[in-house]
Amino acid sequence: MTIPFNNPDRPNSYIGRTVPRPNATKLVQGRGRYVDDIVLPRMLHVAFSRSPVAHAKIGAIDLDEAKAVKGVVRIFTGADLAEVCTPWVAVLAHLKGLKSPPEHPLAVDRACWVGEPVVAVVANTRAAAEEAASLVVVDYEELPAVTDTMTALDKDTPVIHPELGDNLAFRRLHEEGDVDAAFKTAHKVVSAHFRTARHTGVTLEPRSILVDWNPAEGQMTAYHATQAPHMMQTVFAKHLDIPESRVRVICGDVGGSYGIKVHVYPDEVATAAIAKVMGRPVKFIADRLESFSTDIHARDHEIEAKIAVDVDGKILAIDVDDWTGIGPYSVYPRTSAIEGNQVVNLCGGPYDFANYRAQTTVVFQNKTPTCQYRAVGHPIAVAITEGLVDMAAAAIGMDPVEIRRRNMYADDAYPVTSPAKMKFEGLSHHASMDKLIEMIDYDALRADQAEARKQGKYRGIGIASFIELTNPSPFMYGIGGARISAQDGCTVRMDPDGSVVALSGVTEQGQGTEAMLSQVVAEGVGVKPSNVRVITGDTQVTPYGGGTWASRGAGIGGEAALQAARALRDSILEVAAAMLQAEAGKLDIRDGQIVDLESGEERMPLEELGRIVYFRGDTLPKDLPRELVQTRHFITMDYPFAFTNGVQASYLEVDTDTGVVTLLKHWCVEDCGRVINPQLVDEQIRGGIVQGLGGALYEEIHYDEDGQLLNGSMADYLVPMAAEMPDMVVAHVETPTKESELGAKGAGEAGTAGAPAAVMNAINDALRPLGAQVAAMPFTPERILRALGKIND
């Protein structure tokens, strides 16, 4: 039986509706349980002495003063932990040529970035651990630091890891068609140099872990703020020599993640190793400076790119040369080559064109390691593509909306394979653009812009179409050898009182995963969402799964939940049919009642069925199956990724005297397939947009030429605040994926993917009459005044 999603009056029609989040009430009451809220008996705290320099040989370590601090229990060096924890190497087989040296939980011979953990101090209070860590004396023999990406491969640049031969971590060149010929004969060629700044996620809850080793049971329990509990289970087991079955990772409430909490961090593995050595619970909560210097960074790219168009604005070719510096290590186990690889995969994404060349060059440097952060590679690729398209439109005197309409894949063209060799099952670029243009009242907005200009105000409209990669198959990590699950599972059971429990391998970090699961299961079984208890984030309890990243929670986890729920419904109806002497096919479950399918007449409440099955099973036929628990797993098979699409618009004003940009309004039309919970999807889009706006206007990690981090605090690294952010209008086109019954694709990263490009294009639209153009993010007042020629020094 398939669900008639298009009929909103169908019974149990919770999929497609805004239903309340089951976990919201506890959070507004301050009753959440984040890792730092957990206190265990005999718990110790660990603090780290970290490298104050970007690159140094580690000499003598003097622990005398640190040991004398009251409350200190034990101190570990890199050599100590190397005896109990094997190092890791973050490479994947399908990223050909990717190399990275072995990385330890604490640096052993060399420190390679400011903030790398070197010594771990364990004490009975956090304050004592911090005080003692500050008294650890390490003899750092400074080595030359590599900090500039573009010169990292030069002959006279020192090689960070001599055993690797050079500073090149990864390079990939993709070429399709005859790019050089297309550029030679084109009507117009436009080129630009783009820059996206080094960002970090700034989760309000810092990275947090509390690890308990019970030697009597040979079991490790890690309370961990993570997006991927099963992946971490594997990592702890492998590197600490524990059977995987004896590692339990529990992930309760998580205070924001955005990709930051899906990676393996040396200090967190060190915490687990120390807990195992000491046989006591050990807690590590990063402080804010540690967050800035050791949470993964991202988006530090520099790109030379060009586009060729014909006289009608048709795109003939795109050529992209992308460079990024990833720090001294590729980050385990997802690797730091994925972001550059995504830039190659995603540039030109919305457009039907033939000739494409893109190369990414990923180099080592002595800065904090970079890795996957919300919308991995997308904001970069969309900025390159949409920036070039707008510049080409301006060069041939064409409206930016018109040039996009002439180049976007037709809505009936699917399935298609892009010049980057990405396979698109079904997208809606034109329908989305039409909806956006209507929503923003494009002509009226242009009129307002013209009117403002008469008054000396420089307003701009920026459009950015985009694609987003969601629902990844094993093509993302599994084929490269990583034990990162692309499938996900859900167990759904009915208890004696007729209530339903759903255990899922996907996790909740605020997106609303548990609300999504509750409504999918409610509809699938035929009960109210409030009668579904959702349990996530416990590797000993839930089915095996990948967790929540790459916008996979609803599309993969939701489908597994739906299939499990439908299977439970069938099991319930089989029992009901026997009890009621009816045909299962002529019964249905609605609002927790067994009813006649046709008439809707109530026949029996689920709690009565539960009473019979669990307490009077003797009254049922002996051979009647009565398994009121079902598990299903789901994996995508037909496409490596479920691409979504959308288009954003930004309207803003540039103060040409101060360089300050004021965001007036922002719009997004997005197609994530089936919308399960409209409010949650819209809020994912809004939150994502604002993270993108932060990258466009404020966020930039600064280092000096010696590799010193210059702005490691929230006062110095600016993120969006309420006063500067615009109201956002969000709408949808729905093109469900046919890979699943649910038809849902991901929505978590679309906002972040498109927002920076929309802002860049709007600023350039505002500045074009003045002959100025910006392409280096963030667009600070200084950069805008420089573009205007008002600052020249």
Added chain:
Amino acid sequence: MTEVFRDKVDVSLTVNGEPVEARVPAGQHMIDFLRMELGLTGAHASCEHGVCGACTIRVDGDAVRGCLMLAAQADGTDVWTVEGLTDAAAVSDLQDAFITRNALQCGFCTPGMLVAAEELLSKGGVPSRGEIREHLSGNYCRCTGYEAIVDAVESVALNRAGKGVA
């Protein structure tokens, strides 16, 4: 330690309406005292230098940063955290509006955000969206993009002024 530079300080205060007496380390921050000594984990430590607002609590009627105040300074004060405000039903309409509008995602900023929002709302009247945004600019949220929070606070202001849509 001399008497002038004691490293432990006796404090007597009221927390969520209940009397509390404690001997606190002189350097202990108020947020750590509430979380670690009293088990009030609703307010959170995040930036630990007064920027993000996740630790915002109410002290003698004002929204105060729990990470910029020492527990030793709390002697004689009247302190309220999200736990007490919840039990006293002091912000229940605001909490309901946050849930209805999904004005929280991960929830880490929410207890502080509620205290800051209530400080604005308690002044009476219906603040403009711009005024709400300005008032909440000391409270970071990395999940929502703020619009839903502004909507929720605005709806409570309208309702309290009798101008709401029921």
